Amino acid sequence: MILVTGATGTIGTEVVRMLAERGERVRAMTRNPDGVSLPAEIVRGDFDDRDSLDGAVAGADAVFLLDAPGPWIKRHDLAMLDAVQSHGVGKVVKLSAIGTGENTELRAGGWHLPGERALRAGEAVWTVLRPSGFATNTLHWAAMIRAGRPVANLTGDGAQGVVDPRDVAEVAVAALTTPDHAGRTYTLTGPESLSTPDQVEILRKVLGRPIEVVDVPLDVAKKQMIAAGQDPDFAEGAMRGQRFIAEGGNARLTADVATVLGRTARSYATWAGDHRAAFG
Template sequence: MILVTGATGTIGTEVVRILAERGERVRAMTRKPEGANLSAKAAEAAEVVRGDFEDPDSLDAAVAGADAVFLLDAPGPWIERHDLAMLDAVRSHGIGKVVKLSAIGTGENSDLRVGGWHLPGERAVRAGEAVWTILRPSSFASNTLRWAPMIRAGQPVANMTANGAQGVVDPRDIAEVAVAALTTPDHAGKTYTLTGPELLSTPDQVEILRKVLNRPIEIVGVPLEEAKEQMIAAGLDPEFAEVAMRGQRFIAEGRNAELTTDVVTVLGRPARSYEIWADDHRAAFG
């Protein structure tokens, strides 16, 4: 039995779907089981359970009887607390394997990257008795879905990272790597940095969307302080907003321009390009 936390998020839903389609026993953890948005096959095959990182009893119940855990959480300063709470449950139940979704650059320049939130969890995973694998993905291709309302409305896409490029990765590749780590012994004790096949800036991605959607798309630069104020005004945690803007500055300075072949190493095929992802999701952009 494989427990997937964050089972209704971008990566979690894919992991649950792939496991279900491969006939694996899978348990999908979510705070609101009644509203779980899973594929038809996953909804039929997966055991959906309630689990809240702030409720240790719910984690204990979710972990009971599992053999492996895929540990992921929404980004934010709460990640350390949530990781350690789940790993306490993992330890108390003697779970044999943990695969943790972290972030690119964890442990390096942690004051600038969301990876700083993941470092305590990574250390705890490595120090535990369970066999472990750590996945450190770069920027998700799906992050550009936030542009969809602007593109549909004919408005310019906001650019906070200038010409800074990243190894944009398809979430489906991350999920497939996670499934490989969860279901085979080949990736024990490994840390993988997961990127796409090419470095892309915001203007690069917009140009690809222009081609795929066959429509004009404009870009407008947004000062980071202005973006931070907008995030806080929208109700986001000020610490989250500050770290997010540091991350945007980090990218703009070209300091996240990293490519690896770890997706190829694990999956035995090239990583999907952003153009492939965009073509597969063209309907979302209108």
């Protein structure tokens, strides 16, 4: 039995689907199971409710540990890993973030580091996945593009190895179902470094329509996030990440996807072509 946390999110749903297609027994954890339709046993689980974690973990042989980004990740990771230890789960694959433990300016890396350390110190066999920025992050441009408005650019010409979430999920499945990736930390990127203008140019070609780009200062973007209801600490962390990218800090490429999957990582152009309908 493989327990997938964050099972209704971008990566989680793909991991559940791929595991089910392989014939694995899958348990999908979500805070609100009502109306959830996945090819798995659906269980309620809340990282802040230890009894629910015990119920979700009981009988599981492996756990895919995934949580929404935010300062709560440390608390949630440690709670789940304590439940994993109590129930003798044999394997944990954790979805972390690129740069974790490497740069103290990045809030996301700080959020994930305590969980990574606890995982390595525990008794379960472990694998850590540190993906770069997801191709799906550009879906928040869809409303702008459909309305003919310019895409907001917070990172200037800073480039990063944008990764297709399907590749991240496929690597997670390999780590969960084979013994070949025990004790490994993989930094998962796409095959090329792309800036926001680069991605917009690819979308122009895929969609066959003009798309403009407008630079937005980070202080303005932060105020907009807070005004929209985001936690100020989360907004500050997000802006630090954007600044890091803008300054070239995330311009790295690895071959880890190819190492695990035996093929080149999917390009952003491939992802965009497969999701053109979302942009109108």
